[in-house]
Amino acid sequence: MLVLEDIVKRFGTHLALDGVSMEVPQGKVFGLLGPNGAGKTTLIRIITRITGPDSGKVLFNGTAMTDADASRLGYLPEERGLYKKMKVGEQALYLARLKGMEKTEATRKLKEWFARWEMDGWWNKKVEELSKGMAQKVQFITTVLHGPKLLILDEPFSGFDPVNAELVRQEILRLRDEGVTVMLSTHNMGSVEELCDHIALIDHSKVVLSGSVREVRQRFSEATYRVDYKGNKVAFADALSFHGELLDHSEAEGLSIARVKLLHNSTVNQVLSAILPAVQVQGVHEEVPRMHDIFIRAVGAKETRPAAAEMTE
Amino acid sequence: MGKIGLIIWREFITRVRKPSFLIMTVLGPLLIVGGIALVVYLGMQESGAQNIVVIDKAGLLTNKLKETDDIKFYYEPADMSDSVFKASPYSAMVEVNPLVLENNTIQLFYKALPSLSTQNYLSSEIEKVIEKEKLRVNQVDPEVYQRIKTALKVQLFDIDKAGKRSYDQAKAGIGFAFGYLIFIFIFLYGVQVMRGVMEEKQNRVVEVLISSVKPFQLMMGKIIGIALVGLTQFLLWILLTTVLSTVGMSFAKDQISASALEQAGPQVSTQLQGQLGQGLETGGDGDANEQLGMVMDIWNDMPIAAILGLFLFYFLGGYLLYSSMFAAVGAAVDSETDTQQFMLPITLPMMLSIFIAQTAVYNPDGPAVFWCSIIPFTSPVVMMIRIAMGNAFEHPWELALSMGLLIATFIFTTWLAGRIYRTGILMYGKKVTWKEMGKWLFYRG
Numbered sequence: 001m002l003v004l005e006d007i008v009k010r011f012g013t014h015l016a017l018d019g020v021s022m023e024v025p026q027g028k029v030f031g032l033l034g035p036n037g038a039g040k041t042t043l044i045r046i047i048t049r050i051t052g053p054d055s056g057k058v059l060f061n062g063t064a065m066t067d068a069d070a071s072r073l074g075y076l077p078e079e080r081g082l083y084k085k086m087k088v089g090e091q092a093l094y095l096a097r098l099k100g101m102e103k104t105e106a107t108r109k110l111k112e113w114f115a116r117w118e119m120d121g122w123w124n125k126k127v128e129e130l131s132k133g134m135a136q137k138v139q140f141i142t143t144v145l146h147g148p149k150l151l152i153l154d155e156p157f158s159g160f161d162p163v164n165a166e167l168v169r170q171e172i173l174r175l176r177d178e179g180v181t182v183m184l185s186t187h188n189m190g191s192v193e194e195l196c197d198h199i200a201l202i203d204h205s206k207v208v209l210s211g212s213v214r215e216v217r218q219r220f221s222e223a224t225y226r227v228d229y230k231g232n233k234v235a236f237a238d239a240l241s242f243h244g245e246l247l248d249h250s251e252a253e254g255l256s257i258a259r260v261k262l263l264h265n266s267t268v269n270q271v272l273s274a275i276l277p278a279v280q281v282q283g284v285h286e287e288v289p290r291m292h293d294i295f296i297r298a299v300g301a302k303e304t305r306p307a308a309a310e311m312t313e
Numbered sequence: 314m315g316k317i318g319l320i321i322w323r324e325f326i327t328r329v330r331k332p333s334f335l336i337m338t339v340l341g342p343l344l345i346v347g348g349i350a351l352v353v354y355l356g357m358q359e360s361g362a363q364n365i366v367v368i369d370k371a372g373l374l375t376n377k378l379k380e381t382d383d384i385k386f387y388y389e390p391a392d393m394s395d396s397v398f399k400a401s402p403y404s405a406m407v408e409v410n411p412l413v414l415e416n417n418t419i420q421l422f423y424k425a426l427p428s429l430s431t432q433n434y435l436s437s438e439i440e441k442v443i444e445k446e447k448l449r450v451n452q453v454d455p456e457v458y459q460r461i462k463t464a465l466k467v468q469l470f471d472i473d474k475a476g477k478r479s480y481d482q483a484k485a486g487i488g489f490a491f492g493y494l495i496f497i498f499i500f501l502y503g504v505q506v507m508r509g510v511m512e513e514k515q516n517r518v519v520e521v522l523i524s525s526v527k528p529f530q531l532m533m534g535k536i537i538g539i540a541l542v543g544l545t546q547f548l549l550w551i552l553l554t555t556v557l558s559t560v561g562m563s564f565a566k567d568q569i570s571a572s573a574l575e576q577a578g579p580q581v582s583t584q585l586q587g588q589l590g591q592g593l594e595t596g597g598d599g600d601a602n603e604q605l606g607m608v609m610d611i612w613n614d615m616p617i618a619a620i621l622g623l624f625l626f627y628f629l630g631g632y633l634l635y636s637s638m639f640a641a642v643g644a645a646v647d648s649e650t651d652t653q654q655f656m657l658p659i660t661l662p663m664m665l666s667i668f669i670a671q672t673a674v675y676n677p678d679g680p681a682v683f684w685c686s687i688i689p690f691t692s693p694v695v696m697m698i699r700i701a702m703g704n705a706f707e708h709p710w711e712l713a714l715s716m717g718l719l720i721a722t723f724i725f726t727t728w729l730a731g732r733i734y735r736t737g738i739l740m741y742g743k744k745v746t747w748k749e750m751g752k753w754l755f756y757r758g
Binding site for chain 2: 095
């Protein structure tokens with residue numbers, strides 16, 4: 001669907017993107033992650049043709065992207081807003097027509113959306129009369145109204161209450177199921193786990209991590225298991241001995257919870273057969289690292305970030 | 314409608330629909346006509362009945378001044394002290410010293426300044442008496458005096474325009490008015506462009522927009538849309554002012570015609586014919602008619618269509634030149650307070666052009682005027698004066714050079730501003746310097 005090849009972008013002496021390549025598969029939700037100032041927004045602006053790369057290629061459905069493709073793109077920037085003095089309907093119509101929609105069609109579709117999202121009676125309100133969450137709803141609608149094939153959402157959940165955030169989440173999944181490719185840039189790792197099929201993590205102008213979410217989590221997996229059991233702790237630890245290391249131990253309501261790291265290429269089965277005679281096992285779960293931890297491990301442990309980034313992130 | 318058309322339409326319609334636009338449109342002409350009317354009215358207004366005491370130390374005036382309904386004269390032969398005058402019911406005191414026949418000077422003391430018309434009436438009344446006295450002293454027959462009394466009028470002719478009276482000063486004034494209009498328009502609407510750009514940046518709506526349109530389209534759409542707002546406002550002002558002043562004039566005429574025109578009726582028509590026919594005046598005291606004749610002369614003498622066409626050209630050229638720079642400033646800063654340092658280089662040449670324009674009224678051939686009418690940053694204002702005076706038409710090459718340079722420069726500044734604009738609108742929270750802006754010019758789009 002969307003392929004980036006070796007994108008380089010410089011602002012003066014600052015290298016904002018340094019040979020970034022990635023592939024966004026059709027009909028999936030793709031998470032674009034990275035700390036502030038890493039180059040995410042610059043990359044998004046290159047995809048949306050707001051700026052051009054110094055070198056490298058952006059391929060849209062296999063061919064170099066053109067201005068005409070811009071109308072097949074929906075972009076919800078992180079820094080987003082509306083004209084405060086304009087009426088909601090008029091403004092949504094204006095933005096839709098700038099995307100090349102006909103007036104009558106845009107009006108019809110807008111009315112549909114307004115009805116679906118229980119926004120009847122908003123049409124003639126001025127934007128300054130809306131709450132932040134309400135304005136965000138209008139912005140989301142104007143982003144997807146023209147039926148884009150590629151949707152780029154930068155922090156789409158910020159400013160929404162949980163009810164409306166869920167509404168947007170459902171909408172993203174619905175659009176994905178309809179074949180729309182979604183690129184999601186967010187710091188909310190929970191929503192990455194919930195929504196994304198693939199991710200790419202940018203740090204210091206480079207892609208440092210990419211792949212499907214499941215694969216990435218597996219890659220960071222450290223063969224750690226949580227074992228719930230009833231019985232003596234010392235007996236448990238003794239039984240574990242050669243196969244695993246006890247990282248952590250806690251007790252709650254008569255149940256012991258141990259975190260065990262497998263040693264010497266042992267398997268879960270070997271651990272189980274070792275401890276089964278000693279204690280009564282209630283459950284065993286593999287501890288796959290959460291995206292949050294992966295993010296921090298991939299970028300967080302390094303040196304402090306440079307304070308001033310050239311473009312806002 | 315293309316994308317840029319949509320942008321122009323939005324910029325235009327949102328501004329024209331604002332209540333402030335309607336208010337300014339109605340208020341503008343009302344303020345102009347009302348302001349003039351107020352000045353005229355206040356000048357004519359009597360400040361109530363005037364009881365003027367004349368200290369007639371020369372003994373010339375007693376009981377010789379004609380009174381009106383509002384102005385009454387009282388006479389005292391000797392000085393009245395300030396405190397006595399203050400306590401008296403008199404509203405003003407005229408002191409006529411014994412030497413008045415030699416020094417032609419009197420003193421008027423007042424409690425509240427008498428209106429201009431009262432002052433004029435007083436001075437002309439006293440003048441008449443003193444003149445009469447001088448005639449008597451010098452044994453001159455008043456009739457002879459009337460015949461030899463001369464009110465000289467100088468009529469100017471440019472030798473290159475044989476047989477036509479020259480009204481260069483009046484024309485320069487008209488040119489200055491045009492230039493001043495351009496100056497005001499550039500400022501008023503240039504700042505609106507800047508505000509509009511800043512609004513989009515502060516609202517954060519700009520990034521949504523430029524994912525649909527090119528930044529340059531957005532900037533040009535705004536500039537053109539606001540220009541249309543300005544033109545609409547001006548057209549409405551001209552229309553309303555014309556209507557208002559026509560109504561006002563006919564009202565005033567009704568008042569005057571009954572008395573004044575009746576007496577001077579036949580004289581007016583013959584004089585008017587004389588003026589229009591030969592462009593020469595036959596003398597007499599019909600001041601209003603002479604002015605009317607002058608207006609007709611100037612009107613006939615100036616190539617009105619060419620001047621209006623050039624006015625529109627310099628008006629739009631100057632606006633495009635400056636508004637693109639205003640747009641760049643609006644894009645570069647985060648808030649209005651930061652605009653100051655960048656505004657100065659824009660306002661400086663504008664101010665200069667108005668100063669030079671003032672000198673051009675008196676000296677249209679001076680080197681400063683010449684250069685400033687060629688340099689595009691000042692030419693829209695300064696060249697208008699040379700155009701109105703006809704000077705520019707005598708040097709068509711200079712006019713062509715000035716126009717060509719203006720077009721070339723506004724294309725250049727718009728391009729330059731476009732580069733600053735597209736980087737600036739996406740830049741937040743950064744203190745922008747001149748050096749920084751210079752760097753933006755070389756960023757790849």
